[in-house]
Amino acid sequence: MHAKPRPAATPAQALDAMDSLIATAQLGQQEMAERLGLNVTDLVCFAYVIRSGEHLLTAGDLAAHVHVTTGAVTGILNRLERAGFITRVPDPTDRRRVRVAPVPAAVARVVALYGPYYDRLNAQFADYSPAEIAVLNDWFTRTSTLAQGYMEELRARDGEQGTGNRGRETGNRGRG
Secondary structure: OOOOOOOOOOHHHHHHHHHHHHHHHHHHHHHHHHHHOOOHHHHHHHHHHHHOOOOOEEHHHHHHHHOOOHHHHHHHHHHHHHOOOEEEEEOOOOOOOEEEEEOHHHHHHHHHHHHHHHHHHHHHHOOOOHHHHHHHHHHHHHHHHHHHHHHHHHHHHHHHHOOOOOOOOOOOOOOO
């Protein structure tokens, strides 16, 4: 595939487009969560459970991924279990721990909901050359790392200032 001509853009225009994407994605996640009978934090946690594949997460693993306390993640797991999204299974190497497994029917519901959207995204990627996709992948990966690092700095600063709970379960924030 050859690259299509792209309109010129400044960094400010790209940031504005990114802010629009983030705002749209946040609203989209809210709508997707509602359609599944979940809140956004629970949906994000379920996404991590699915993403873990055969390496099932512990409650502590999940708490670290979404930056919540182990107490908060227990509530999240209880809700996901009651809603039929996850099951807890004994850890084969440590009887004191449990791991979190996705329920296949719930995975199928999520795939059915997100599938058409991802099909459209993949069709859009088809408009880009392999070199452009490599740049996009690099940018997404590096920007995710940058955002995570900045959120960690903010959390550390909160801890230094003694602000404790910021009133939010996750570090998801946007300018949009």
